[in-house]
Amino acid sequence: MAILAANQESDMKKTSLIAGLLSLFLLVEGNTLFAQQGRDNNQKDFSEFLDRKGNYYRTASGKPGEGYWQNAADYQIEVALDEANFSLGGKVTITYTNNSPEPLDFIWLQLEQNRFTPDSRGTLTTPIQGNRYNGDTDGGYQISNVSAKVGAKGANSSKHLIDDTRMQVWFAEPIPAKGGKATVSMDFSFKVPVKGMDRMGRLKVNDGWIYAFAQWYPKVAVFDDIEGWNIEPYLGAGEFYLEYGNFDYKVTVPYNHIVVGSGKLMNPGEVLSKELQNRYAKAAQSDETVYLISPEEIKNTALTRPKQDGMITWHFRIQNSRDAAFATSNAFIWDAAKINLPSGKTILSQSVYPMESNSQEAWSRSTEYSKASIEYYSKQWFEFPYETATNVAAEINGMEYPGLNFCHYNSKGASLWGVTDHEFGHNWFPMIVGTNERRYAWMDEGFNTFINHYSSNAFNNGEYPSSLTQTRRFNSYFTNEGREGIDNYPDVTDTRNLGMVAYMKPGIGLIMLREYILGPERFDNAFRSYIKTWAYKHPQPNDFFNHMENVSGENLSWFWKGWFYGNGNIDLGITGVQPYGGNYLISLVNKGDFPMPVLLEISFEDGSKERVKLPVEIWQRGDSWTHLLKTSKKVTAVEIDPDKVITDINLGNDSWPVEIYKK
Known part of the structure; x- marks a missing residue:
């Protein structure tokens, strides 16, 4: 009986220990056994959402592939300003190199001055009340003497078609693949608009006129491995996508003018x-x-x-450039x-x-x-x-x-x-880094807004601090039902939202990625590598995503999906803090639309503080998590994201006790 009693006591202790461990497991998991049964996990948030596989042209590591190619265009331009008629006219000769794997029967050009006509697509798609991209409608190109030929001895062709802001130029024979060259020349002129869609034009001041010349010459559209010819018309918000090449241009103006232009003054x-x-x-x-x-x-x-x-004629040259502009x-x-x-x-x-x-x-x-x-x-x-x-x-x-x-x-x-x-x-x-602005405004405006943040804070010891230092000041937009996603094309986006969609939201996203998710060292290594790798080339969004992941060593699909290709919000919260066996259990919840790592700052009774960063993977199996904080000190407060880097839309559940949040 003594042995049986002892065995029964031993079994009871084991049962009690197992029950205790099970209770702890269920508590730490922040859920009950029944709640876990049949519950969907969050793996969908972490899985790939785009086809980002590598191929012959672009690798899975976000680099140009073995077969990567891009075409090139060199420009020789001579123009003269006619102040009496407010017009600019001259001649352009384009030397085009076809590095693609296919022969080209024709090339497409952009004629962006044709936006300034009453029946242009841009004019006809401008709202009645107008917007930033209003422009004059009494302009447009006059084109003549079109000549196109392949190689030095090819037959001349004058066949061309002009439709809105695009021009198709045909050759008597195809431009050979993998290095074939062709030349296209033409005379052109246009009336200089006063209002040039907030991108160019002329201004009367007390001492004379200021002429700002951009989109001033016929330029080659991009032919790439993604779309073939990129022929979206010039409407307004969408900017530019251009090939690289060398520009040699001469500008003739009245003797009393000063000219400044892209590149080096040669004379x-x-x-x-x-x-x-x-x-x-x-x-x-x-x-x-x-x-x-x-x-x-x-x-x-x-x-x-x-x-x-x-x-008098001013002569400028800029090499390995995608465009040129000047003012006089x-x-x-x-x-x-x-x-x-x-x-x-x-x-x-x-x-x-x-x-x-x-x-x-x-x-x-x-x-x-x-x-x-x-x-x-x-x-x-x-x-x-x-x-x-x-x-x-x-x-x-x-x-x-x-x-x-x-x-x-x-x-x-x-x-x-x-x-x-x-x-x-x-x-x-x-x-x-030559991205397609007409489709992916966030890859230039957003990235630029991000680097502006640090430049502004650095200038003259913070004379003009960045407006993005407090990211949560933009939460009213993130919770607005009229908000739009970053992935919207700029010409489709409501112009009232464009500043957030193209500039602020992607800029804030990169700040969160650098300061909260990856840390400055890992982020900077990856971002510098991306710039160096794609300098003077044409990266796509997937190239950026893949390169940042491969260099930083982090699968960020959940972040790209949630922030750049989603329209949801962040809401991390603390549901409770309680002592447990000399330590503490911190219960957390994700009420947002996508996961984020959780940075906790714990304050102790002795005045000291400690930070703990929990990885994003805590949310893979559910929307609640309990962290076991091992400490011998008494906890007095816990706060999520103490530096307020992330755009958490609910300030009320970021801290424990709730009343400590006063920022």
Whole structure:
């Protein structure tokens, strides 16, 4: 009986121990056994949502594949400004290289000035009340003398078709695959719009006219391995997708004009007076801003110009670029300074602006801002590749081209810094990393908004801090029923939402990825590698996703799906904190639409704090989780996301006890 009693007591202890362990298991899991039975797990949130498999052209690691190719276009352009008629006209010769694996019977060109006609698709799809992309409707190209031939001795063809903002040019014989070359030339002219869809145009100021020239020449559309010909029309919000090549262009203007353009000025001795050449050389060696033409010298052409009548031709060149833009005026103040690049190379930062913009609170600091922006991005991400970085004051809220911006002439202070920094940031996205802006605005606007965040916080010890420092200030949009997803094409997105869809939401997403999910070191390694890998190439969204995952070493499908290809929200919460066997159990819940890691900050009675980061995988099997915190200290408070990096839409359940949340 004693043995039986002992066995019974032993069995009872075992049963009690098993029951205790089972109770702990159920508690730690934050659920009951019955609740777990038949319950769907959350694996769907973690599974692949897009076909991101590699192929011959693009690898699964997010790099160009063995068979990757892209075509190229080199441009020689000569134009002249006719101020009497507000028109620009001249000739373009395009040398096109077909690196694709198939012969091409024709090529497509973009004729973006044709947007400025009464029956253009862009005009006819503009709402009655108008929007930012309103434009004049009395313009459009005049095209003549079209000539196209394959190789040096091919037969000439003039066959072409113009439809809205696209032009199809046919050849007498196909352009051979894998390196075949063709040339296309034509004469063109157009009336310069006053309102050029907030991207180009002309502005009357007290001392004359300012002409901002963009989308000014017929340019080749992209032929790629994803779509073939990318022939979306130019409507408004959708920007550009262009091939890379070399640009050699000459601009003839009245003698009293100053011209600034993308790339390097090739003939300073012909267009600048001796005095101006000396000042130009001085500025190229100065970290402080130097006047080339001071406010008092705007009309003093005898001092600054080499001739005093007629017309004069300015010659520019930019290599390995996807576009070129320029500005000309007889009303410019002109200043410049040296930009110091990480390699030791120096280039020129310069600004041109009218008297209306002349103020130490405004455009007198433009060159300082430009220099700081280019130097920061070059050091942090990838070195700036062009010979000049030019900021032009015009009646344009902000628009970017390789090495040259148009920013509003009334901007000042934080506004001028912000637009200058943003437009120069575009030299990395999409000028260096050549994405398709017309389809994926988030891959240039969003990425640029992200790098602007850090540049702004770094400039002059935080003189103009980033608006994205407090990400939750945008929660009213994230909870609005009228919100739209990042993956919307820009021309489809409600223009009232475009700032969030293309700029802020993807920018915030990358901040969360860097600061909360991956950490700065892993993120920066991956992001720099992405830029270097795809510099002067054409990445697609999948290339970005794959490359970031492979370099950072993290499967981020749940994040791409939830944030970039979904419209849901984040809501992590604490449901309870209780002592357990000398330690603590912290019960958590995910009430949001997709998972996120959980960063906890625990406060103790002795005044110390500890941070614990729980991986995103805690949500794979359900929407609740209990964390066992091993500590001998008394816990007084627990808070999720103490730095408030993520856009959690419910502040009320982020902390325990609830009343500690006062931020």
